[in-house]
Amino acid sequence: MIAVEDIKARAKDLLESGKVRAVLGYRRSSAGLLAEPAFMTTPEETAALVLDTTCVENLALYLVNEKKRMKHARQSDKRPLAIVAKGCDSRAITVLLQENHIRRDEVIVLGVSCENGGMIDTRKLNKALRGKAATSAAFDGASSVKVSYIGGGATLPAKDVLADRCLECAKAYPIDTDFFFGEKVDERSYGPRFTAVSAFAEKSSEERSDFWAGHFERCIRCFACRAVCPMCYCDECVVDSTNFIVNPTTTADEKANRVRWINRSASPSENAMYHMVRAMHLAGRCTDCGECERVCPVNIPLRLLNTMLEHEALEMFQYTPGLDAEQPSLISSFRDGDPNDFVR
Amino acid sequence: MEATLKKEKLGQWIAALQKHGDVFAPDFVEDAWEFTKVKSGAEVPLDHTNTVRPAKGFVFPQREVLYRFRLENGKAPELTDSEPKVKPAVVFGVRPCDGRAMVRNDRVFACGFSDPYYQARRDKVVFVGLACNAPPSPNCFCVSLGGSPHSEDGLDVLMTELDGRYHIKATTDKGKDLVTRARDLFQDPNAADNKEVRNAHAIALEHPQRAISTMETVVEALRRNFTSPLWDKLAQACIGCGACTYLCPSCHCFDINDEVTGKSPLTGERVRTWDNCQFPDFTMHSSGHNPREDTGARLRQRICHKLLYFVENHKMQQCTGCGRCITHCPVGIDIVKIANVMEEGVWQ
Numbered sequence: 237m238i239a240v241e242d243i244k245a246r247a248k249d250l251l252e253s254g255k256v257r258a259v260l261g262y263r264r265s266s267a268g269l270l271a272e273p274a275f276m277t278t279p280e281e282t283a284a285l286v287l288d289t290t291c292v293e294n295l296a297l298y299l300v301n302e303k304k305r306m307k308h309a310r311q312s313d314k315r316p317l318a319i320v321a322k323g324c325d326s327r328a329i330t331v332l333l334q335e336n337h338i339r340r341d342e343v344i345v346l347g348v349s350c351e352n353g354g355m356i357d358t359r360k361l362n363k364a365l366r367g368k369a370a371t372s373a374a375f376d377g378a379s380s381v382k383v384s385y386i387g388g389g390a391t392l393p394a395k396d397v398l399a400d401r402c403l404e405c406a407k408a409y410p411i412d413t414d415f416f417f418g419e420k421v422d423e424r425s426y427g428p429r430f431t432a433v434s435a436f437a438e439k440s441s442e443e444r445s446d447f448w449a450g451h452f453e454r455c456i457r458c459f460a461c462r463a464v465c466p467m468c469y470c471d472e473c474v475v476d477s478t479n480f481i482v483n484p485t486t487t488a489d490e491k492a493n494r495v496r497w498i499n500r501s502a503s504p505s506e507n508a509m510y511h512m513v514r515a516m517h518l519a520g521r522c523t524d525c526g527e528c529e530r531v532c533p534v535n536i537p538l539r540l541l542n543t544m545l546e547h548e549a550l551e552m553f554q555y556t557p558g559l560d561a562e563q564p565s566l567i568s569s570f571r572d573g574d575p576n577d578f579v580r
Numbered sequence: 581m582e583a584t585l586k587k588e589k590l591g592q593w594i595a596a597l598q599k600h601g602d603v604f605a606p607d608f609v610e611d612a613w614e615f616t617k618v619k620s621g622a623e624v625p626l627d628h629t630n631t632v633r634p635a636k637g638f639v640f641p642q643r644e645v646l647y648r649f650r651l652e653n654g655k656a657p658e659l660t661d662s663e664p665k666v667k668p669a670v671v672f673g674v675r676p677c678d679g680r681a682m683v684r685n686d687r688v689f690a691c692g693f694s695d696p697y698y699q700a701r702r703d704k705v706v707f708v709g710l711a712c713n714a715p716p717s718p719n720c721f722c723v724s725l726g727g728s729p730h731s732e733d734g735l736d737v738l739m740t741e742l743d744g745r746y747h748i749k750a751t752t753d754k755g756k757d758l759v760t761r762a763r764d765l766f767q768d769p770n771a772a773d774n775k776e777v778r779n780a781h782a783i784a785l786e787h788p789q790r791a792i793s794t795m796e797t798v799v800e801a802l803r804r805n806f807t808s809p810l811w812d813k814l815a816q817a818c819i820g821c822g823a824c825t826y827l828c829p830s831c832h833c834f835d836i837n838d839e840v841t842g843k844s845p846l847t848g849e850r851v852r853t854w855d856n857c858q859f860p861d862f863t864m865h866s867s868g869h870n871p872r873e874d875t876g877a878r879l880r881q882r883i884c885h886k887l888l889y890f891v892e893n894h895k896m897q898q899c900t901g902c903g904r905c906i907t908h909c910p911v912g913i914d915i916v917k918i919a920n921v922m923e924e925g926v927w928q
Contacts, residue, residue, distance in 0.1 A: 265912035265914070266912070266914045266916070266917045267719065267906045267907070267909060267912035267913070267914040267917075268718060268719065268906070268907060268912070270912065271912075272817060272911055272912030273816075273817040273911055273912075274817075275813075275816045275817070293910075293911060297819065298817075301819075305874065308873065308874075359611045359612075360611070362611045362612060363610070363611040366608060366629075367608060367612065367613050367628065367629040368629060368717075369629075369717050369718050369719070369907060371718055386715050386716075386717075386718060387714075387715055456633075456642060456822075456826045456854075457822075458821050458822035458823045458826045458827075458856070459821050459822060459859070460819070460821035460822070460823045460910055462821075463819040463820050463821035464819050464821065464910055476861060477835070477837070477861055478861040478864050480860070480861070480864070482866075482867065482868030483868060484867075484868075486868070491866060499837070499839045500835060500837045500839070500851070500853045501642075501643040501837075501839060501851055501853050502642050502643060502853070502854075503643065527910075530910070531819075531821065531823070531910035533632060533633075533823045533826070533827055533908045534612075534632065534633070535610060535611055535612055535632075
């Protein structure tokens, strides 16, 4: 079992010694059940740090956002950021390292093992509670979760309320850490990887196409999936309506003639295009933190789309992203023995 | 006009209304409540917590075609108006916070200048509200914004669930029409009915809710803290998605674009789509300069529009306390907390 006090002490020490400019961790939220990201810059703030089954967010996103912010910041504090990272989050950090988006000395990883736990899936909770908002959730033994809501409570089997990614997780602890908390647990007893993908692949192409058409029709294009993804760090995205990369030398023609690949309107074909583009750009990069699916307000099962490509990467290239920062990334490398000569 | 309706007769009422147009009601789809078209003969239990998406889409859809254009070489461009052809619709199960939000939307689209696209829909869509008898969701705060679990504002009809029956109060002509169309299904309320309604409403008001201060105090606090560094701190976790405003029942900002559908001749549509002050391109200038360049400035805009600017312009807050922006924020950004922090001027 991880003692949260140990993490607090480490975070406090890092801030007191001035080794880091901030610690990214979790604290309780006034907004509801899930913990919220906390940017701790003073040793006192670390007292609020928590770590439990509601710490779902992948904080690696903030390494990317901070990099963007620092570009325009008036003062630049070059000290590293410390970050609390679960297994999947740490793999996202590794992909960012692989892609040279961040440098290893810019980050201090406080790795936390999920041990035999896992993270709550609020969609599953909503389903179990028929839309009533849970106000607390905690493990009750290893295989059940106790939840409460206004006017009641329930104890539910863990596999019914934990995120699918946690049920399928094969490596529930972080790699490449500076400080490690907890025990290294490889196998979870819940289910094999790619369970959902394998079941989905059994369906006919018509069924699959109808399934996605139905889901994409609901998309409101709030871009929460893109905004929350640590891998979606492009300065300008094909779906943006405006060019973001504008400088004083950009001509009016260049601005006016920007190709609009995807219309502003949320319509089934445009939405499908957006999600397909995003999925393809994540092939061999997605570490299955499940954030895109979690943040979708209209509950589109985006993880299914991304794990499909993860599955392809594994089947075709024996490639799993985020395991080794020295490994060349799938998209930017080739093998001499590749049967397709156009890649050589 | 007041009446009561036995619960088992709700289906018949809906069937009678379906002869005139579509009827929508909340349905639990997979894992969330959504307004869904009621199929003929389907049961409508009306036992929902609030829907994820508000009712505003019925009168202010995410995409509206303003007109169509066609340009042939050497000829004058042809423009064809496209006023919406709206099928009459009745929306059941609208919560009072969403009804009050409709009053705010009317201020923007239907007062002074009447937006024909909005008005065409508003005229044809009837909102049947449902009072909240049960304890509210953890993020409800309608009462501190001047609303209540049984507010009639912006609704055409307010239903209150009683033992075995509904109390029905129609407050607009559109709403009264719904009742007169099936008059024989309803009874006139007696003294016992009226007492039970008052009782249900009184109990609902006693359920604890989250709270922000009075309108005037919040206005002062926001004015005082316009340049406060607290905004940056509160927005640190913001990922810059648009969930808060797209799910808001009273957010109404839009963008206008030309969408080309054919090249020769050039054809297309001028469309109005929802826009979102939390997106960086919302205020981006052509030069590349962005006056609201970070999440702190954008969060301040959202909160101040709701609780300060709208009050200055319309003497009412633009937020009605439905709590969607809090519940559905991926990272826990919380308008109630922010209003309170601004008042105290400190956070942690």
